[in-house]
Amino acid sequence: MAPLHRSLAAELRRRIREGELAVGDSLPSEAQLCQEFGASRGPVRQALSALRDEGLIGGGQGKRAVVLDAVPAQPFETFLSFTRRAELTGHVPGQRLHEIALRHPEATVAAALGVEPESLVVQLVRLRLLDGRPAMLERMNYTESVGRPLLEADLNAGSIYALLTARGVDLHSARHTFDAVAADALDAKLLEVPEGTPLLRERRRTADSAGTALEWSEDRYRPDVATVTVTNTRSSRPTVNRL
Amino acid sequence: MAPLHRSLAAELRRRIREGELAVGDSLPSEAQLCQEFGASRGPVRQALSALRDEGLIGGGQGKRAVVLDAVPAQPFETFLSFTRRAELTGHVPGQRLHEIALRHPEATVAAALGVEPESLVVQLVRLRLLDGRPAMLERMNYTESVGRPLLEADLNAGSIYALLTARGVDLHSARHTFDAVAADALDAKLLEVPEGTPLLRERRRTADSAGTALEWSEDRYRPDVATVTVTNTRSSRPTVNRL
Known part of the structure; x- marks a missing residue:
């Protein structure tokens, strides 16, 4: 607790x-x-x-x-790291590795990462937990040089974001696209919901300072654990927060 | 077209x-x-x-x-107005009024609008179309003084946002919360999807410059027509765009 x-x-x-x-x-x-x-x-x-x-x-x-009159925007780290957000909201984060593999990417993944289809990428499927209960299923894809260290890391230990940053990987910018999808068979099994349950989906492209893609991932959240909130006014830039 | x-x-x-x-x-x-x-x-x-x-x-x-290196944030008006976004993305917006009513609000609506349960609010249910096809179902609640003019307006004519603004209503700030929900019976019928289909849901509280709530609404989007995109970097505030 x-x-x-x-x-x-x-x-x-x-x-x-x-x-x-x-x-x-x-x-x-x-x-x-x-x-x-x-x-x-x-x-x-x-x-x-x-x-x-x-x-x-x-x-x-x-x-x-x-x-105070402005809800502050979440810092970059908090927006990116499930572990960090869980801690900040008073929950205990957890994770259960389902699979990690080094393999040739599907065409869509290769395109998103900007690599050749015959290159290798590191692909992970990992269940995230909040207070011991399934909350989110992440499907992550890293370019080979970024992802290789993950093959030897203890992926049940915590934040991949923190692990990569500690190794000097330059995670500089991210684009997150949110929409709604139906749980597929794997989502249903690991998130413990019926197939077809609405999930909040996040697709994320993370890049270094030069704009080169390092990661392309898809996270699917149980609908009871995740929202994205945008606050905006006529006169100021929007702030974005997620739970 | x-x-x-x-x-x-x-x-x-x-x-x-x-x-x-x-x-x-x-x-x-x-x-x-x-x-x-x-x-x-x-x-x-x-x-x-x-x-x-x-x-x-x-x-x-x-x-x-x-x-260029920064995707600009959508201005306040564009983020708020379905009509404006449709026009900007090259689609023809449309709408079909399902119901408008002046009545006592449910407890949750009264709380969100900060009005007494025995007060009156204006409630609308309206289907939004893109190029003639169902795209979003909006359930809107306005405080009585803000919403009354809508009772006489032609709600099949276009943007309520534009209509209220033209009447001098001070729509100044908005908080939008996005998540995923399953289509209920009304969603299914009007959006022409099976019941239970995942929809992107937006709940929105719009306030005037003094922070007083004017509107509390819930919009539900077909998943094939709506995304929310957040772009952020270590060094700059996030930008938010929606389609």
């Missing part, structure tokens, strides 16, 4: 994101939060401090905390 | 968005585009000029056009 201050912060983030706490609203007092969540002052203060660091709330130091 | 230069521009936008034409790539020459699309110079030049105006390509004036 996640530590209490993390669950608390996650719940407050949810209320702000879903508008239960609107811009300009005061948060409940520390005493009220302690009572509502059956928590002591320590975790409540830690949670509020985390939200303050993220720019979600202002005030404090004796004054009541207030919801 | 949409004019040729619009379809041409839409096809080039698609190639750029989906990475077939990557950042830094040269576009085909005008002569090549004419040949590929069986078009004369006029429509090809009009299409290229539109893409240039949108900041998608640079060059021209004798030099070959090049894909």
Whole structure:
């Protein structure tokens, strides 16, 4: 189970994101939060401090905390890493490797990665878990030089994003395309849903600073665990957050 | 049918968005585009000029056009208005009113709009079409003062967004939450898909400059007509585009 201050912060983030706490609203007092969540002052203060660091709330130091007027955009790392998002929302991330292979890519994968069909790519299929329950199925494709180290890595240990970054891979930009698809047989089996269940699909192309494709992946989320939220106004650029 | 230069521009936008034409790539020459699309110079030049105006390509004036390095974010109006997006992508938008009513809101709608359950709201159910084919079903809820004019308007005529804006309604900010849902009986009937078909769902809260909710809506898109694309890098804020 996640530590209490993390669950608390996650719940407050949810209320702000879903508008239960609107811009300009005061948060409940520390005493009220302690009572509502059956928590002591320590975790409540830690949670509020985390939200303050993220720019979600202002005030404090004796004054009541207030919801600030812009939901900040998730940083690049958070948007890219399932592990990081799970941690930030107070959940315990997990993973179960289904398959990793070095093989010739299908034509669509070769085109997306910009490699020749006779080249080799590293392909993974991995189930992601939240608090031990199936949440998302990822099908990842890496160019050979980027993906080779994954063949020897412990892929049940955590974030591939963190692993590649630690090895100096220049993950610089990503394009994420979201739509809805029906669960196929493999999705159904691993995500434990009936075949045909609506899933939120993300297709992602990750590139280095020069714009060269490193990864082309397709993630499929159980509909009860994932949303993408876009906030925009006439006068400012949109912010994007995902859960 | 949409004019040729619009379809041409839409096809080039698609190639750029989906990475077939990557950042830094040269576009085909005008002569090549004419040949590929069986078009004369006029429509090809009009299409290229539109893409240039949108900041998608640079060059021209004798030099070959090049894909620029940032896909620009859609402006607020385009992100909000189905009609506007359809026009920009070379499709003919349409609509068929299913129902409009003035009634007491359900509890969830009242909460989202921040009104009392015993107040009145204007509720619409309207089918949206692209080139005459069902594309999206919208269920819209407006506070009484904002929605009343809609009761007398010709809702088969076009954009509600444009209609409200023309009447001086201050549509200033919006929060859009995207996920996947299964088509219910009404979705199935109007969108002409089997019940249970995965649909991309958008829930939207639109507010005025003071942050007061004016609209709370739920749109459900056939999966073959809608995607949301987020492009982000380590060093810049994300851009968001939808089709």
